[in-house]
Amino acid sequence: MSMRSEEQVDTGARRDWMGLLARADPSRLAALWDRMGDTPGHDLLRAPEIGAVMVRGRAGATGAPFNLGEMTVTRCAVRLSACGTVGHAYVQGRDRDHARTAALADALMQTDAAPRVRDGLLDPLAAAETAARQSRAEKAAATRVEFLTLVRGED
Amino acid sequence: MYVAVKGGARAIANAHAWLAEERRGDPTLPDLTVAQVREQMALAVNRVMAEGSLYDPDLAALAIKQARGDLIEAIFLIRAYRTTLPRFGASRPIDTAAMACDRRISATFKDVPGGQVLGPTFDYTHRLLDFALAAEGITPDAPRAPAPAGPVPHVTGFLNREGLIQPEPETDATPPDLTREPLELPADRALRLQALARADEGFLLGLAYSTQRGYARNHAFVGELRIGAVAVEMDIPELGFAIEIGEITVTECETVNQFTGSKTEPAQFTRGYGLVFGQTERKSIAMALVDRALRWQELGEDFVGAPAQDAEFVLYHADNIQATGFLEHIKLPHYVDFQSELELIRKLRRGVEAGAEGTE
Known part of the structure; x- marks a missing residue:
């Protein structure tokens, strides 16, 4: 396994897969990961750590930021033994395995193992997420109404 | 003591x-x-x-x-x-305009672009007990319809374009955080919104209702209420760029309030804002009404002495954990305090009795 150079790993693409891994359902991610075979050798640069992130909103949706409340987040950083590639993860919730798997996937996506991770992990996760979002959007669309204002009175 | x-x-x-x-x-x-x-x-x-x-x-x-x-x-x-969790940082402000809306309604515009979407609401139910729910094994199935693509614009944006509503200019100021610094007055709007977002729903409901009944009446219309999922993005220092760290459901309420102008502001619509975690519609509407009432000073309105206008009263009594902590502690043993109270009462009574004997 070899690491791809910095330029070869597109930041936009990396943002996308890290976000997908962060939002993934932990049990679905674990099942897909197990199906991909043995976990590659790695060191934990940062063992999975559970913490909080303060979520901000904006007054009036567009104005000055304010602190809305916190959410739980678990983070992890790994280095692959074979090539030294570093992977990071910040994932929603408190599942340590979720964070470690996401960090490993982030590292592998920067190596020539990327197509295998894309097929076995990212594509199925993206498909599940798209299907879930589409399902909610379609149920919402079925509740779209047209209100009619009625003219009342004699004249 | x-x-x-x-x-x-x-x-x-x-x-x-x-x-x-x-x-x-x-x-x-x-x-x-x-x-x-x-x-x-x-x-x-x-x-x-x-x-x-x-x-x-x-x-x-x-x-x-x-x-x-x-x-x-x-x-x-x-x-x-x-309080046991380390704080990794703060997110970028969530973009509610990009929300995947489960529900999105406007009480002010019938034909709002993007449409009125009721979502999974209790509205228009008859509030009759459904005894069918007492039976087990029912799996309901919601109907579906083709979904339009893309995010839905905010209703207040349309009024903004005509200049009829007070604008909310974007800033990147770092907001105060009452979980780090004690809540002190005067509290700016960012601090008030944080306190209101975590405030007791019942307390805010009562205050908001009081403004509707005439205590600092501010004629609120629900310009828009939306519930749905938004992405949470955070800048990651070790990466040097921002990533999505998750997705949360929030309820957002924007009120449009009648405002005939003041010494400092022209006649225009003003705004109240509610933003709350989860599907929390009542709380979000109440928050928007109380937010608007608390803005009397910056809008140049008069303080009419209404509870909902009084930032000290609202912010210092809205937190149900502070409130219940202080309220419920009085049921714990206070034997020593009470002994001293008892002594005091006995002493006062002895004094009065001795005085009465003296005048006889």
Whole structure:
């Protein structure tokens, strides 16, 4: 396994897969990961750590930021033994395995193992997420109404 | 002054053991799972996340189970837990214009671009008990329709274009954080919104209702109410760029309020803002009304002495954990305090009796 150079790993693409891994359902991610075979050798640069992130909103949706409340987040950083590639993860919730798997996937996506991770992990996760979002959007669309204002009175 | 007491360890342990048994209820019935609470008591879970000020549905569901359904006790558990977590940082402000809306309604514009979407609402139900729910094994199935693509614009944006509503110019100021610095007055709007977002729903409901009944009336219309999922993005220092760290459901309410102008501001519509974790519609509308009432000073309105205008009154009494902590502590042993009170009363009475004897 070899690491791809910095330029070869597109930041936009990396943002996308890290976000997908962060939002993934932990049990679905674990099942897909197990199906991909043995976990590659790695060191934990940062063992999975559970913490909080303060979520901000904006007054009036567009104005000055304010602190809305916190959410739980678990983070992890790994280095692959074979090539030294570093992977990071910040994932929603408190599942340590979720964070470690996401960090490993982030590292592998920067190596020539990327197509295998894309097929076995990212594509199925993206498909599940798209299907879930589409399902909610379609149920919402079925509740779209047209209100009619009625003219009342004699004249 | 509160003086500590010792003893009672066995009674306390036994009381807690009995509490655990009562929590379990009839052991011949199945034990309630945390996942069941999360999925089927979702609005209770949302309230606990909002007022516990920590977005984590599984934790909120666990807290509700542990608290036997006492939501303020559950919120207390969440608040205690969150203090144990290291803070990794703060997110970028969430973009509610990009929300995937489950529900989106406007009470001000019938033909609002993007449409009126009712979502999974109690509105227009008849509030009749549904005895069919008492039977088990019902799996409802919601109808579907083709979904339009893309995000739905904010209603206030349309009024903004005509210059008829007070604008909310974007800034990148770092907001104050009442979980780090004690809440002090005067509190700017960012601090007030943080306090209101985690405030007790019942307290805000009562205050908001008081403004509708005439105590600092501000003629609120729900310009828009939207509920749905938004991405949470955070800048990651070790990466040097921002990534999405998750997705949360929030309820946002923007009120449009009549405003005839003041010494400093022209006649225009003004705004109140509510933003709350989860599907929490009542709380979000109440928050928007109270936010608007608290803005009297910056809009050049008169202080008419209404409770909802009084930032000290609202902000110092809106937190149900502070309130219940102080309220409930008076049931704990106060024997020493009370002994001294007793002594004082006896002494005063002795003085009066001695005086009465003296005049005879």
